[in-house]
Amino acid sequence: MTQNRIPQGLALTALVASLLTPLSAKAEQEFNADLHARLPQAIRDAGEMVAVNNGSFPPYEIVEGTDLTGATADLSAAISEIIGVEIHHASVAGLSALLSGISADRYQFAMGPVGDFPSRREGNDFVNWVQEYVVFAVRAGNPEGIEGLETVCGKRIAVMSGGSAERVLLAQSEKCEADGDDAIDMQSYTDQPTSILAVRSNRADAFFSSQAPLTYFVQQSNGQLELTGVGLSNGFPNLFQGAVVPKDSELGPVLLDAVEILMENGTYAEIMTEWGLENNMITVPGMNLGEAL
Template identity: 55%
Template sequence: MRRPLATAATALSCCLALAACGANPPQAEGAGGSSGGDAKASAKLPEDKALHALLPTKNRTSGTLVSVNNGSFPPYEIAGSDGHSLTGASADLADSLGQVLGVKIRHVTTDGLPSQLTGIKAGRYDFALGPVGDFKDRQGANDFVDWVREFVVFAVPKGNPHHIGSLADTCGQRIAVMAGGSAEGVIKKQALTCEKDGKKPVKVQSYKDQPGSILAVRSGRADAFFSSQAPLTYFVAQAKDQLELTGTGKGNGFDDLYQGAVVAKGSPLRDVLLKALRKLIDDGTYGKIMKKWGLSANTLDKPGVNLGGES
């Protein structure tokens, strides 16, 4: 769906999926990934036996929690090619959570958010640490334990040739988004607004992952990528002066945007994660991890359950 120049596009896509062909962020150098929940934190955290006792029986028996990820949400999630190793802020946080809960957190990478949510509902995965956007329409089948506040902006070619500065500037433009994500819903709504106002509609391009969306902009097939500011900041830095951010500091169709871990509706794991995250915030571990990955502006003072409102 996005390979007009198959060889070059494939190579570039692979580069982006692996954080730009040997250009992993300095935070990830030497980390070696998080495989099967193996801890890589410099100082091991003590197990909280009271929290361990609150885990579902199957997890206490197996000694593991299975966390599903999309694999392409840097600097939170940067998946290895084996489908089980992970680096990034979420990987570091998972290591710390595993230590506090006294279990290993095993990472599994799947193809897109819909697959993650379906797998959690079916019990194939225990949770997604994410962070995943928390919205009312997702809370019917899921519970969110929010640990991030995010902002949604645009990544555009250097110089912003199409003068996209906000959601209102997208009429008639080719906008890439993540399929099934909250930004896709907002941009499709904007397309209808453009038509209602007698303007050219937005040409929405939905991709299964972040690298595919960025590739569309870099190859000239899309005019902008509309997504979360934290990963877009990462991709712009990796693009080495080919891209820039725009639309920062504006709502762009969103109110307060909370993101977090996802569990099946009513899962006892929800309250365990909430308490464990609160512990990591209180002892400073969470703040250190977020600072390490350049995410201090996205931190919350305390985690919360289902904080998200209407998009």
């Protein structure tokens, strides 16, 4: 099976940031002394914590240099006001580095959203605040006739390195070969902009990833891209995504309650709608809701 590892690039990040960044200001949140008191002592003493991301994941996370914008940044800012500590942001290359960095206490948490699967909970817990779907972005007209996971044998498919979509593609590629078809030509990338650029430049036939960011890349492609495989399971169970915290950390329940406050006072819906994510909203946050692949 061919599997190409492509170094991280930020080819479209600045463009995406300029096109997607909303301009309206968010209402200030009320400080909650109870949630502040429930934070881990080390975070209260420091008065700050670091949220890690693994590169641009528009419209949730748009990384430009050391700056983070997007729905995740807006939600983090609102949570910071509620719990009374500053939240700074740091980037790492790849999901594996993000998860291991949190479980090793190099970072306090990731706001995400990161896919919640039981296999990822050995060293981490998940605070779920969105539901997601996985589809394909292809060139306009869908020249390779990709209609879903069952139609990608022998195709060049871009995917995020280390993510759940990569595992699903690997399993599908093995099935292709077992059925006498060609294996999938997988291209693993470390960020979303580089992955979508591979499709636009015809180095890949499709990008297999979360529907929310792919929708925005398609909308901003001037008609060069379209979505396919929408409405299908594409190898996935019900998907929940959210923040990542160390296993059994006191921080998890605090973030859960902070997100619930934002849902109750309308800020969550405002932010999600402003970034075009209304179809990914959930009504009640939860912890470790995701199902196994």
